[in-house]
Amino acid sequence: xxxxxxxxxxxxxxxxxxxxxxxxxxxxxxxxxxxxxxxxxxxxxxxxxxxxxxxxxxxxxxxxxxxxxxxxxxxxxxxxxxxxxxxxxxxxxxxxxxxxxxxxxxxxxxxxxxxxxxxxxxxxxxxxxxxxxxxxxxxxxxxxxxxxxxxxxxxxxxxxxxxxxxxxxxxxxxxxxxxxxxxxxxxxxxxxxxxxxx
Numbered sequence: 001x002x003x004x005x006x007x008x009x010x011x012x013x014x015x016x017x018x019x020x021x022x023x024x025x026x027x028x029x030x031x032x033x034x035x036x037x038x039x040x041x042x043x044x045x046x047x048x049x050x051x052x053x054x055x056x057x058x059x060x061x062x063x064x065x066x067x068x069x070x071x072x073x074x075x076x077x078x079x080x081x082x083x084x085x086x087x088x089x090x091x092x093x094x095x096x097x098x099x100x101x102x103x104x105x106x107x108x109x110x111x112x113x114x115x116x117x118x119x120x121x122x123x124x125x126x127x128x129x130x131x132x133x134x135x136x137x138x139x140x141x142x143x144x145x146x147x148x149x150x151x152x153x154x155x156x157x158x159x160x161x162x163x164x165x166x167x168x169x170x171x172x173x174x175x176x177x178x179x180x181x182x183x184x185x186x187x188x189x190x191x192x193x194x195x196x197x198x
Contacts, residue, residue, distance in 0.1 A: 027197035030060045030068070032171055036191030038078045041176075045188060053077050054189050056173075060111070068111040070124070076103040080134055080146040081183045087144040096141050101134040103185075105177075107155055118163040125156040130179050146181070153179035161195060171195050 037050035054077070060070035083098045107128030114121050130153050134146040157175035164170055171193050179185040 026062060026065060027167070028062050030062075030070075030195050030197045031058070032060075032193055032195030033057045034171060034173055034191035034193030036173075036189055036193075038076045039188045039190070040078060041186050041188045042081070042184070050190060051078070054191060056191060056193070066113050068113060068122070068124075070109045070111055070126070072105075072107045072109065072126075072128075074105050074107070076105075076187065076189070077101075078103065078187070080137075081181075081185060082144045082146075087141065089140040089143075091140060094140065096137075096144055099135050099137050099141070099145070101132055101146055103130055103132055103179075105130040105153070109155065111159070120161040120163075120169070122159045122161075123157075124159065125154070127152065127154045129153075130177075130181070132181060149181065151180045151182075153177055153181075167197055169195050169197065 033056065035053065035055045037052055038054050039045065039049040039051070041049070054074060056072050056074040058070050058072035060068040063069050077100060080096075080099045080101050082096050083100075085096055086093050087096045105128050107126045109124045109126030111122045111124035129150060131150045132146055132148060134148060137145045155175050155177045157173060159171060159173040161169040161171050171191075173189075173191045173193075175189045175191070177185075177187040177189065179187075
């Protein structure tokens, strides 16, 4: 049977345990940016496939303790789908040069997070729109050029935040993009950057 002294000690113990959590309210909003590499994984994945460059900016909102809703704007600079491959031209089969293209996108993601001291990990997935802006090609490769188009796609990945200060963290993010373009495109990107939370 609990005496009043034991009850008081138990109450003080509970308050001591919960005080740090009460003193550090959850940060509701986050604004961040990253820069990194793009890996075209349409055919296969290899570590040496990561090439510059991609940048992203985003804002997120904590809808529940472990759930974030995030909107991201990103821009990839990568090679066109058939670059480096043998294609049909009016002059016969030729290897298409490494023509580039800009892929801009806007996605809405849901991220589930977990905490481990100064580190916060997350798993996320979402959908969005992707805009392809291919570099101009020589006339003989016009039929093999990527289309200037806007399409839908989805993405999923992992990220981690390493707290540097009360409102600032280093971010590492790995994201897979599956894009309904013609031809179909898939990318695996690795980025690093910072996020401010408040």
